[in-house]
Amino acid sequence: MMTIEIRTVGVLGAGQMGSGIAQVAATAGYTVKLADVDLERATKATSKIAAMLGKLVEKGKLTAEAAEATAKRLIPVAGIADFGDCDLVIEAATENVDLKLKLFAACDAAMKPDALLASNTSSISVTKLAAVTKRPGKVLGMHFMNPVPLMRLVEIVKAVQTEPETYTTIKEAAEKMGKTVVTSNDAPGFLVNRILIPMLCEAMFAVQEGVGTPEDIDTGAKLGLNPPMGPLELADLIGLDTVLAIANVLYTDIGDTKYRAPTLLKNLVRAGWVGKKGGRGFYVYDEKGQKVPEGFVGTITLNRPDKLNALNAELVGELHRVLAEIRRDKDLRALIVTGAGDKAFAAGADIAAMSTMTGPEAKAFGELGHAVGAQMETLAIPVIAAVNGFALGGGCEMALACDFIHASTKAKFGQPEVNLGVIPGFGGTNRLARRVGIGRARELCFTGDVIGAEEALRIGLVNGIHAPEELLGKVKEIAAKIATKGPLAVAQAKRVLLRGLDVPLPTANELEVQAFAALFGSEDQREGMAAFLGKRPANFVGR
Numbered sequence: 001m002m003t004i005e006i007r008t009v010g011v012l013g014a015g016q017m018g019s020g021i022a023q024v025a026a027t028a029g030y031t032v033k034l035a036d037v038d039l040e041r042a043t044k045a046t047s048k049i050a051a052m053l054g055k056l057v058e059k060g061k062l063t064a065e066a067a068e069a070t071a072k073r074l075i076p077v078a079g080i081a082d083f084g085d086c087d088l089v090i091e092a093a094t095e096n097v098d099l100k101l102k103l104f105a106a107c108d109a110a111m112k113p114d115a116l117l118a119s120n121t122s123s124i125s126v127t128k129l130a131a132v133t134k135r136p137g138k139v140l141g142m143h144f145m146n147p148v149p150l151m152r153l154v155e156i157v158k159a160v161q162t163e164p165e166t167y168t169t170i171k172e173a174a175e176k177m178g179k180t181v182v183t184s185n186d187a188p189g190f191l192v193n194r195i196l197i198p199m200l201c202e203a204m205f206a207v208q209e210g211v212g213t214p215e216d217i218d219t220g221a222k223l224g225l226n227p228p229m230g231p232l233e234l235a236d237l238i239g240l241d242t243v244l245a246i247a248n249v250l251y252t253d254i255g256d257t258k259y260r261a262p263t264l265l266k267n268l269v270r271a272g273w274v275g276k277k278g279g280r281g282f283y284v285y286d287e288k289g290q291k292v293p294e295g296f297v298g299t300i301t302l303n304r305p306d307k308l309n310a311l312n313a314e315l316v317g318e319l320h321r322v323l324a325e326i327r328r329d330k331d332l333r334a335l336i337v338t339g340a341g342d343k344a345f346a347a348g349a350d351i352a353a354m355s356t357m358t359g360p361e362a363k364a365f366g367e368l369g370h371a372v373g374a375q376m377e378t379l380a381i382p383v384i385a386a387v388n389g390f391a392l393g394g395g396c397e398m399a400l401a402c403d404f405i406h407a408s409t410k411a412k413f414g415q416p417e418v419n420l421g422v423i424p425g426f427g428g429t430n431r432l433a434r435r436v437g438i439g440r441a442r443e444l445c446f447t448g449d450v451i452g453a454e455e456a457l458r459i460g461l462v463n464g465i466h467a468p469e470e471l472l473g474k475v476k477e478i479a480a481k482i483a484t485k486g487p488l489a490v491a492q493a494k495r496v497l498l499r500g501l502d503v504p505l506p507t508a509n510e511l512e513v514q515a516f517a518a519l520f521g522s523e524d525q526r527e528g529m530a531a532f533l534g535k536r537p538a539n540f541v542g543r
């Protein structure tokens with residue numbers, strides 16, 4: 001029997017797997033036609049692949065010429081009807097048997113008679129897929145691993161009907177794409193998922209039965225067994241809906257209860273918590289897919305909106321108590337301070353309360369304010385001010401005691417105490433000078449001028465400004481990002497940056513080198529560096 005020479009490859013499905021397959025096929029020199037539900041999605045995916053190739057050029061892993069030539073070989077197409085001249089079509093649609101059967105029949109009708117048809121299915125019977133086509137001998141499974149450009153394996157699955165020439169041609173094509181091939185007969189889960197899915201489910205049963213936390217299970221597996229990621233992290237990456245679908249295939253087709261899916265997995269999928277792609281599974285993920293340690297970001301809201309969150313002794317005393325509690329909380333990794341309502345962060349110390357104060361009372365009030373500022377500055381975790389409106393007088397000073405400030409576009413800052421015949425009493429003079437420079441601090445303190453967000457950004461008082469409705473979300477994103485870093489390292493960076501401000505540079509540098517050295521030998525230092533070298537995200541524990 002004649003074997004076809006593969007020159008043009010069609011890829012059906014421009015999601016993560018399909019895009020990865022298209023990338024490796026084009027890199028191997030094949031002309032690739034990429035299709036999805038419409039041309040727009042296919043075009044978007046091709047641009048993404050081109051961007052990915054650009055990154056490889058930046059990293060020196062691909063020459064600019066090779067990247068350009070590869071990108072040129074990638075052609076987005078409107079749909080299956082464009083696969084007429086393809087020598088091989090690889091279907092990489094959602095893992096749904098009815099959908100794949102429909103797509104297989106449609107591909108079969110559109111393709112030339114001698115072309116080969118493969119499915120990237122991870123669990124569905126390839127024999128069943130082959131049976132809906134008029135070319136069953138030219139069908140097989142070509143199961144790539146995720147992420148396709150990085151993972152070396154392709155599992156080739158022989159359907160009962162697959163002809164030997166089909167197998168040989170596809171094996172050669174996979175090898176040309178830089179992959180190592182293992183061969184499986186068509187049995188539930190094939191080779192890889194037959195082993196993997198029960199292992200992932202076992203980790204989930206352990207969570208379900210309260211044997212250990214997801215973090216401990218993943219850390220135990222990683223450090224004890226040496227895979228690059230823990231089973232629950234991996235399940236989140238694969239997609240819990242996919243894991244459940246494969247577990248169900250194994251259970252139904254093999255009929256052994258050892259393959260049943262844990263109730264916990266079913267419930268997470270029912271809740272829509274399908275893992276990384278959905279933002280939540282066993283872990284929580286931010287928009288960039290970075291793991292966000294849950295419960296690690298705290299928020300303090302100054303809650304006296306009818307008085308624009310003006311700071312009276314009661315509110316400042318409460319702050320002092322809450323910050324002392326936060327200091328004892330070993331789980332928190334970042335803290336956000338913001339104001340209730342849409343008008344103010346804090347419009348200053350409470351003028352009504354201050355109006356009758358004697359000198360000693362004002363001193364005690366100022367000292368309480370300074371104690372709160374010192375608490376915020378010396379917390380081991382970063383404190384971020386989300387300034388949503390007026391931050392005047394004591395309000396501006398409170399924001400300055402935070403590690404940095406982000407503000408809404410309608411925020412207003414100022415030290416207007418001179419209008420009241422007093423001066424800032426909670427660090428407004430000195431912290432402001434350190435933040436924006438002595439000249440600007442003098443002008444603000446002497447004139448009592450109130451400045452808008454743009455000006456605050458220009459002079460470096462705030463790090464970023466955002467639309468009012470986006471402010472808190474943006475600040476939470478920043479806090480969540482910090483929460484994924486090594487907590488010991490962040491704490492040392494905060495300490496050194498603060499202390500270094502008040503000592504000569506050589507002493508500051510000495511502080512830095514001591515802190516740098518002190519981090520070596522910590523679990524986090526070992527984990528961070530091992531994660532980099534292992535090309536995986538780090539999982540820091542703060543020890």
Ligand SMILES: CCCCCCCC/C=C\C/C=C/C(=O)SCCNC(=O)CCNC(=O)[C@H](O)C(C)(C)COP(=O)(O)OP(=O)(O)OC[C@H]1O[C@@H](n2cnc3c(N)ncnc32)[C@H](O)[C@@H]1OP(=O)(O)O
Nearest residue numbers: 307308310347348349350351369372392393394398425426
């Ligand atoms: C961890 C921090 C601890 C800090 C502890 C501080 C101790 C340090 C001691 C001293 C240093 C600090 C000194 C100061 O902060 S002095 C105060 C500086 N601030 C101001 O001067 C601003 C005063 N407010 C205004 O100018 C305006 O309210 C405005 C421009 C901000 C907004 O104007 P508008 O939109 O017209 O709103 P209202 O004026 O109607 O305000 C609504 C409501 O809120 C009351 N209010 C506003 N600010 C204060 C305030 N600072 N103290 C008390 N009450 C305030 C205002 O009176 C209104 O109340 P209502 O009439 O009963 O409705």
